[in-house]
Amino acid sequence: MISGPFGAVKEQVAGLYAQTLAERGFVTLAFDPSFTGESGGVVRNVASPDIFTEDFSAAVDAIGLLPGWTAPASAPSASAA
Numbered sequence: 001m002i003s004g005p006f007g008a009v010k011e012q013v014a015g016l017y018a019q020t021l022a023e024r025g026f027v028t029l030a031f032d033p034s035f036t037g038e039s040g041g042v043v044r045n046v047a048s049p050d051i052f053t054e055d056f057s058a059a060v061d062a063i064g065l066l067p068g069w070t071a072p073a074s075a076p077s078a079s080a081a
Helices: 014-023 049-064
Strands: none
Touching: none
8 A cells, every 4th residue: 555645635646646556466546635626525625644544544444445455465454453
């Protein structure tokens, strides 16, 4: 999982790295945190560490729900985070 700098949108950093890694066979996900970029929400341009952390956690969970996905043995469990 790659995240852009705090307050960034996916087109600035994370999307570029995700595309390059996907081309090399990695499972990647680039997303805009709540209230920024193309994400939904009525409030716009809000930068909140708490919201960003929740969004990042949800993105990790979403990848874990992909069909056929199994986390590598070295990956920490959600309870260890």
